[in-house]
Amino acid sequence: MIFSEVIGQKHILERLRYIAQHEKIPHALLFTGSEGSGKLATALAFAQYINCLQPKEHDSCNQCSSCHKFSHLIHPDLHFVFPIYKGSRTSAVCDDFIQEWRDFVLLSPYFNSSDWYDVVAEDKGQPTIYADEAHEIIRKISIKNYEAKYKIIIIYQPERMHIATANKLLKVLEEPPPSTVFILISAQPELLLSTIVSRCQVIKFPTVDDVSLSEFLEKKYPQASTQDIHQSVILSGGNVPQAIRLLEKHESTRHYFTYFVQMVRMAYEINRKKPKTEEQIKWVQEVIQFSKEEQKEFLIYCLRFIRDNFLINLNVRSIIFQSKEEQEFSQKFSPFMPFSTAYPIFQHISKAIYHLERNGNPRIVFTDLIYKISLHF
Numbered sequence: 001m002i003f004s005e006v007i008g009q010k011h012i013l014e015r016l017r018y019i020a021q022h023e024k025i026p027h028a029l030l031f032t033g034s035e036g037s038g039k040l041a042t043a044l045a046f047a048q049y050i051n052c053l054q055p056k057e058h059d060s061c062n063q064c065s066s067c068h069k070f071s072h073l074i075h076p077d078l079h080f081v082f083p084i085y086k087g088s089r090t091s092a093v094c095d096d097f098i099q100e101w102r103d104f105v106l107l108s109p110y111f112n113s114s115d116w117y118d119v120v121a122e123d124k125g126q127p128t129i130y131a132d133e134a135h136e137i138i139r140k141i142s143i144k145n146y147e148a149k150y151k152i153i154i155i156y157q158p159e160r161m162h163i164a165t166a167n168k169l170l171k172v173l174e175e176p177p178p179s180t181v182f183i184l185i186s187a188q189p190e191l192l193l194s195t196i197v198s199r200c201q202v203i204k205f206p207t208v209d210d211v212s213l214s215e216f217l218e219k220k221y222p223q224a225s226t227q228d229i230h231q232s233v234i235l236s237g238g239n240v241p242q243a244i245r246l247l248e249k250h251e252s253t254r255h256y257f258t259y260f261v262q263m264v265r266m267a268y269e270i271n272r273k274k275p276k277t278e279e280q281i282k283w284v285q286e287v288i289q290f291s292k293e294e295q296k297e298f299l300i301y302c303l304r305f306i307r308d309n310f311l312i313n314l315n316v317r318s319i320i321f322q323s324k325e326e327q328e329f330s331q332k333f334s335p336f337m338p339f340s341t342a343y344p345i346f347q348h349i350s351k352a353i354y355h356l357e358r359n360g361n362p363r364i365v366f367t368d369l370i371y372k373i374s375l376h377f
């Protein structure tokens with residue numbers, strides 16, 4: 001990770017560059033601020049920068065051997081402490097999960113903690129930094145640096161540390177080992193021991209600004225419209241992974257909208273005794289290419305769309321959120337969705353979901369659905 005890959009946070013990056021170039025590197029830094037604001041991404045970029053063998057004025061070279069190892073998170077002097085879930089094991093330390101952690105962070109250092117919990121605990125329990133980790137931290141700081149100027153210990157969510165580990169960390173921070181930099185990353189610093197906080201240089205991250213977030217999304221999703229990007233940025237409140245999720249959801253929803261419109265048009269033609277068989281075969285062929293999960297998601301989208309149009313038919317609009325194209329289509333479609341039509345269609349779609357969940361043949365389920373819906377136009 002290099003500084004130029006961090007989204008926004010211009011002032012913080014300037015401050016960190018200044019520290020690296022003109023000041024003594026602090027023994028401990030505490031990055032606070034809401035989730036999705038880029039604390040981990042910045043910590044990784046800072047760690048790489050202060051260890052880069054040929055740093056440039058504004059960024060790491062990203063080419064030297066140190067940069068190479070830092071960017072792949074495999075530098076022997078780069079250590080991570082993060083919440084894990086040991087399940088039925090009697091003991092567990094972070095290094096037992098280091099490969100999962102590396103793969104996860106390399107995918108993107110922008111994530112919400114619940115995303116990591118899904119990987120490590122899958123709803124089975126509360127991820128924690130256990131008491132066993134205290135010994136690990138002591139062991140890691142007592143060995144000599146292999147090659148880096150600064151040994152880096154990144155502690156993600158230190159507020160999840162067992163009290164024994166927190167006390168041990170406090171001891172370490174009281175007598176900091178040489179050439180070692182701790183970077184603590186916490187969205188809830190109020191849960192930390194105040195004695196730990198007071199030994200850290202605290203850097204508070206604001207949420208990512210709208211302009212930087214928009215620019216990032218435009219680059220990552222060149223196909224997305226300005227309106228969709230704008231909407232994701234506003235709804236995310238400056239949380240990067242949330243903005244990505246909203247935009248991706250929107251993209252897949254748009255794709256479902258197109259398939260929904262095609263489906264009701266085909267059903268209408270069948271009802272008028274003018275079935276477009278070739279079109280139907282092509283449509284079914286495409287829909288069954290979706291993953292099983294997407295097929296279900298598409299049907300749930302259809303349910304929502306039918307419900308919305310039934311409500312528009314009743315003139316209840318206040319609880320409906322639709323995109324511009326959905327609104328335009330609904331203007332013409334909703335007059336055909338009184339209760340007597342919407343209800344049976346709703347039931348047919350629900351049944352299709354039921355059959356898919358029980359491994360019904362998707363080709364038959366979707367073909368059947370078009371014909372069932374055609375009975376109600």
Ligand SMILES: [Zn+2]
Nearest residue numbers: 052061064067
């Ligand atoms: Zn370098």
